[in-house]
Amino acid sequence: MEVLVFLLFILVLSIFLGFEVISKVPSLLHTPLMSGSNAISGITVVGAMIAAGLGEGNDLAAMLGGAAVGFAMINVMGGYFVTDRMLNMFKKKDK
């Protein structure tokens, strides 16, 4: 139960932090913000790796974990690279 309270504490702080940081992103960059968010929601890969790395006797769980690693990695790679591709296009031209 103590772990739970600690995790909830982290959650509440993160939500406030999230609103604070994201509200500063200009509407100019909202599309890269969303694709960047996709990349970060790929953090599930960490939980997926732990499930996929389980030892013998947990074959089905490990396979599900492996599939989860796959889906999460699509987000990680797809999200970061497409965000980079977009941000690279935002340039200020000298007149």
Place this chain on the structure above:
Amino acid sequence: MGLESLLNIVYILSAITFILGFKLMSSPVSARRGNIISAIGMGAAIIATFLFPEVVRYQYIVIGMISGSAIGLLFAYRTPMTGMPQMVGLLNGFGGTASLLVAWAEFMAHPHQTYFGGAILWLTAIIGAVTFSGSMVAWAKLEEKFISGKPIMYTGQRYVTMAVLLGIAGLGALFAMNTAAPEATPYLGVITALALILGILLVIPIGGADMPVVICLLNSYSGMAACASGFIVQNNLLIVAGAIVGASGIILTLIMCKAMNRSVANVFLGGFGSGVQASGMEVVGEIKPVKADEAYLMLEAANSVVIVPGYGLAVSQAQHAVRELMEAMEKNGTEVRFAIHPVAGRMPGHMNVLLAEANISYDAMVEMDAVNPTMETVDVCMIIGANDVVNPAAQEDKASPLWGMPIIESHRARTVIVMKRSMGKGFAGVENPLFFRNNTRMLFGDAKASLQALVNEFKGGA
């Protein structure tokens, strides 16, 4: 200090890079650097997880890593900028799927859950499944594949949704009493299936024009799903990252709803734009069409021009043509700005990306709230493929369905040139009195062809 503590410190550092990455997105100058820093943090977290003592088997991880990375890279480089809403939509769904699968894997691996553990499994499975199926429907609606972009309504819709919700809640109670696999497997299975159905039911009544809001909300859900799965594996990093993404999606959802003057509830109950709406105001005045050479004379004499792009610009692939016109006008000493309404594209910030792709400097793009106070000093406001977002009825006609919607006040400019294919109506199906104003000229035809004609006039005149 043990290995696990060390690895947890790596997780803290990763969380810092994520936050820093978002913080650096507050300016286009630093945003790219922020994204790279965030990606390094992600890489560090993945390497650290490899070293965890619980991780003893690598083949499934490696298979998942390689196939997922390859597909992700393909998406990242093959998707055209016009297809960004679809890509973000798909990635939202994959994020939800990953969390759903983690919930199932943990359920299989650790049969003896506490009440709380069971509740978290239940919640993660639901959010993950709703995010997945909802995102797939949203994607199909945006692509206009398999299903039409129109709202799908049927009688008793709300009762069906309610019944599914009750089923999920009731089975959740049964599941909480016994969370041990294999006996509890059917419960979690049916809960997952019902949640998948729920995702479909929630998105099908929403029209294609409202999909940007749905994509934002599902973006938030995918973060919440990651966050919930963080509670399952008791990992801080998942909770921090998931919560920030969740907050981000909510903020964008609210911004989009505000820009469309709709409440979140109004969007999600669906059906908007499916019926024919009647406006109370009589439209007065007459249409004054012009040819490109007349429009050129107006632009040539102007000191300040504001261009209002709508999605019609992107549909006719006219971004490069508009940049050429912008360059020609700037050479002529005219100040050119782009006024971008939050719903100008198919997702938040989409129009900015499309213009940036055509090499238009980001400091020429201004937000609605920044441009409106200066509108009286604008000589020519040129509207390309936009309609509802410049409809003055939103400010003048209380009976209009657009009443109250924030608009770009182009009607206050000295002259307005509207580029339009025909006299068709906008998404909301409302007549636009702007087209009938004294200071408005209509330049009919394909946007790209019209722009090209204007560019040629400038070249010939110089």
